[in-house]
Amino acid sequence: MIDSLYVAWRYLTYNWGRSLTLVACVTLIAVLPLALELLLGESQRQLLDRAETTPLVVGAKGSSLDLAMNSLYFGDTVPEPIPMATVARVADTGLAEPIPLYVRFKARGFPIVGTNLDYFEFRGLKIAQGRTLSMLGECVLGAGVAQALGLEPGDSLFSSPETLFDLAGVFPLKMHVAGVLAPTHGADDLAVFVDLATAWVIQGLMHGHEDVTRVTDPTLVMGRSDGNVTATAKLMQYNEITPENIGSFHDHGDPAEYPITAVIALPRDTKSGAILRGRYVGADPDTKGDAQTQQILVPGQVIEGLLANIFRIKNVLDAVILVVGTATVLALILVFALSLRLRQREIRTIFKLGCSRSTVARLLGAEIGIILAAAATLTGLLLAVVAHFDEPLVRALFIR
């Protein structure tokens, strides 16, 4: 048997081009459906686990999928903002505990999630290094962000400008890293958490600057009239919040009207959840305003719908892979058959040397066995790589 394997190995290495092609064909046919299965399983785990633990999400009317993806996985598509007053209105119903989310800005490619400390409690996020959010201008990093950017408590991180061409826009805010979260193997690992007020500072709704009534530089003041000081554009706004300047940070609007992207509503019980959902179909006059512009969704249902679509696509892909696989197997059989025909003289020589038919069959079987074993090994390796990177792959392919 060893002899047969040795001869088969020598033959395959001599015809390395053909052998590699055969191994590649078999590997691809095996890897494609298995890798797809692996990734879909992981995507199902990531998507459903998080969606099913998030009872209700309130947001602007529009694509429920965009709202769910932004609220649950901090996806790139930002839904229309809703006013902060929505949080108070949900709380006032007494039916659910609201957690606001403002997911719009980024810091070095990672989403900045504006929320409050209730979010950490709700998701069971634990601080691995440093401490939780305390002051305006601080951030807490997901484990993946800290690792990717090489940051730790005490370091700082700038928010990214929304557009490079907005020269007169809001300056990036230098955020102080207060802590790093323990890994969760979910979307929270790849997020930068800040207090809602810090997100509003990034947007420019809150700002800090020198007291214009006390500035001594005349070029900072355009004019003074009775009870009013008009500052020039030279008046710099602080782009970092420190204990020295935090007192100067203020806003000029009604915080109840400030934007958020969603409210996670945690109903007190199933009945409360059902009643709250009912209020967003416009039946209750008190929430009529909200019901007209906002929607409430059950993330589990939205994600199940998404998964159903993904699995429908998977079924089509499976059918395609089956057809292509069958064609490939047939092609492989043809390759072997043609190979046998081409090797007639060689086989006759083996006979003349005194080998039996079974020896010839063993030789050919050993060749096929080696090719299949090589393909299986390669398939295993590729699947191991896919399994290792399944989380980021799923995030890149399915959750954006």
Place this chain on the structure above:
Amino acid sequence: MSKTTCASRFVPLLLLILGAFQWALAGEKLNIYTVNYPLAYFAERIGGDLATVSFPAPPDVDPAFWMPDAETIAAYQGADLVLLNGADYAKWTAKVSLPRSRLVDTSRGFKDQYIQQPSMTTHSHGPSGQHSHGGTAFTTWLDLDQAAQQAEAIAQAMTRKRPDAKAQIERNLAALKGDLLGLDARISEITHRAPGRPLLASHPVYQYLARRYGLNLTSVMWEPDEVPSESQWTELEGMLKDHPARWMIWEGQPAAKTIERLRALGVETAVFDPCANRPSTGDFLSVMNANAESLDRAFGQEFGGTQGARVVRAPTRSSSGASEP
């Protein structure tokens, strides 16, 4: 084993179990943090032995403008309930991260009745245009009816956390409301003796007091521990022509020189302590009773008189009754 022996063995065991149960219950005390002393006092009265109430501001600061350090903020974050005054009081709460689910805005029920202060100096920069930092008057508890409503909000929040102690909380609330509304009636009775009598206030912190009890009050911006400048005296003299007040109420005991010079102008002084921070002696109710006595003297005297006793009490922190950034 006889019945007596059996009982003698089990009774101590039962007592031990009951004691442990009681100890376990006592261990579940609500951890409550507040942003000013009146709320701490209300919470202490309503919670009784159910709650541990903390108000960590140092005694020499005005809690409205205090900024806690990181350690104190962490203590607030760990509380079961954080009682806020609302009306933009303690602006620091908007600049730190606190769990919204544990915040109780005690004045939210009468939010539509907040008093907006006339704007101070306005300024403009950038696209937001001209604006001012004048704000909302925040000494809401000086209207004792509003104080009772704030106490109700605290009781509701405590009941949500400890529904098993509802009866005790309601009992304590009723007693507190009785005291507050009794004092409210007393001040009303005092101030209605001479409706519209002109009064001066050393600082604009009495907006709710003035509204509730119909005071004809005009405020200056004087500090009790500072002797006013000549320009401030001139301003006061001008003010007295249109507003012939014979009493000025102060947050704390003013300097002797100030008292003397005011008296020369025919203005007597009385202390009405807003009691935003913990008093060195007594409690919220005793301070408010002393305040009522001050008003009693001011309103007990015939209009135009120059005599009158001064109420001397421990000086308190100075503050402006409107929120400013």
